Amino acid sequence: MRKYTTYNIHGKGVPEPLYPDELHNLLKQYANKKTYDTSKQIVKNGEHNSNASHAINGKVSEIQETTIISSILPALKKSFPNLNFRLSGHFIYGPSDFMGEHTNKDDATDVMYLTYATGKSKFSYRFSQDEPFIDTYDNIDGLTIRAFTASAREPYTFHKVDCESGYRVSVGLRYINIG
DSSP: OOOEEEEESSSSOOOOOSOHHHHHHHHHTTOSHHHHHHSEEEEEEOOOOTTOSSOSEEEEEEOOHHHIIIIIHHHHHHHOTTEEEEEEEEEEEOTTOEEEEEOOTTSOEEEEEEEEESSOEEEEEESSTTSOOEEEEOOBTEEEEEEEEEOSSSSOOEEEEEEOSSOEEEEEEEEEEOO
16 A cells, blocks of 8 residues: 655656655654754745746755665665666755746756655646636645656656655755666
8 A cells, every 4th residue: 555645747757766654754853843954945036937946935944965875866766776867856845935936948858756745735736728727736744745746848848846845855866767
């Protein structure tokens, strides 16, 4: 029985972690006010641009690089031994934090986001600016894994994040399956 929620946005499947409980427990320990308050705050107040490669508006905190290297990266390598990957983001969202719409078109590859949330938060996507967003909600007090493709050309996967309440930890991977 699977203990996490997946969203297969690109239709290629979602890599299954060998140790989802370990990932759940690991991300959970960072989803709190104390860690959020002591992490580096990132605030971007740019003008909205759906075609931007990276969010130009948003508010999040960044998990320290030492934490990523010492605890999160080894757990990811253990849980996904058949993937070659690199980290592409490691954030903590607090109540009302967000990351504005963007495409990641300058880093075209398959993408996976692992999240743990203590409150209501969502990842929204669309493949055209003429379409409404499709909202995918994070498991509250659970692990959520999303997979999609960041394309260098249209159709892009336009995406954004909103954290309404609680704390949300997100770790992004750019990956290829080698096994």
